[in-house]
Amino acid sequence: MLFKKILLATDFSQCAEQLWNCAGELRELGAKELVAVHVAPLTGGRLSDHAKEKLDQHLAELKDLGFEVRSLVRTGPAAQEIRDVAEEEDVDLVLLGAKGENRIREFFLGSTARDLIRICDKPVLVEKFKMLEDEQECAAVCTRKFRRVLLPLDFSEDSLRIYELVRDKLAPWVDEAVLAHIVDQGSSKKVVEKMKNEAQDRLAALRLNLADAGVETEIRIRTGIPSKYLAQIAEEDAVTLVMMPTRGAGNVTELLLGSTAENVARHSSRPVMLFPVKK
CATH class of the missing domain: 3.40.50.620 (HUPs)
Known part of the structure; x- marks a missing residue:
């Protein structure tokens, strides 16, 4: 498979939590290694520790699917940090999500995704999500991405x-x-x-x-x-x-x-x- 090493970037928002399912789908297509990154607003402390704990919880599930996994917490401008990690880890694909639909059914790209597209030298997969009817849950728009x-x-x-x-x-x-x-x-x-x-x-x-x-x-x-x-x-x-x-x-x-x-x-x-x- 072309995309053997994946970088998953999450901000732990409701829709971003669905990215882990997308990563599982890429495993079925042959992806072998996944690095998860969260860019925290503050340096160190309990906030960074909590972020790493959340990443590791999800990665444990992906490890069961056969992924080699690792988690990182960085601080700084989100798009730049994600770009830097993608380069340092020499990943084949960066995976992140766009915000879901709102009440007027408009999709929002978000500043992090927009800025990353402009500066990243790696392929970027922008996942799209839709809000379910009660607007309390997100769901991925598509499965089987390459169908x-x-x-x-x-x-x-x-x-x-x-x-x-x-x-x-x-x-x-x-x-x-x-x-x-x-x-x-x-x-x-x-x-x-x-x-x-x-x-x-x-x-x-x-x-x-x-x-x-x-x-x-x-x-x-x-x-x-x-x-x-x-x-x-x-x-x-x-x-x-x-x-x-x-x-x-x-x-x-x-x-x-x-x-x-x-x-x-x-x-x-x-x-x-x-x-x-x-x-």
Whole structure:
């Protein structure tokens, strides 16, 4: 499995407690080692001791699943500390949660997840949660994360690298894939149609390659702001995971609003796995 060593970051919030179940799912996919980290607001003392006790309680359960486990409590700016631990431990994936739905059914990314996406050089899986009807409990939006994946493709090297990862490494765990391309709405109608036709041809070729790997694939092409339509496609197609790079080929409108990846992670109701761009 590609993600053998996982870093799970938790703030012990109600929804973050569900992350342990997600870690168990990754174990079924071949993950072997898990490091759990909590970033405490104060240095040392009873608060840090209590945090480590809580981490170790959860890790005992994961150890029973076959994980090699270790817990860490750090202090400082949360995103920076999580990034530093990810580098020090040389993990393959960072797992953390976005806040769940509130009363007006809006998803919140949270400052820690947002900042981590911007600075982390490791893949980051942002789990999404929904509040149950009584708003007293959280539940993960999706299980079997790789069952139906959305692959946004702008045909940049980094987006194609993720496509190849699914085709060559993850295909045994992927039942279905949705290949999506968003055409810039700033071009003339004639140019837009030409770009859509070209994208259709390229995506059709990629679909055939995935079919050879045993993955059923559908194609979605839209015109407009990438993050808006990617989040919409993720919902309409009921995907279990969005996999995309932190930066793509670029879109003028999107640049004014922030990166496509960050906006998708913020607005999508589905879990999002973000990969750092190749340097």
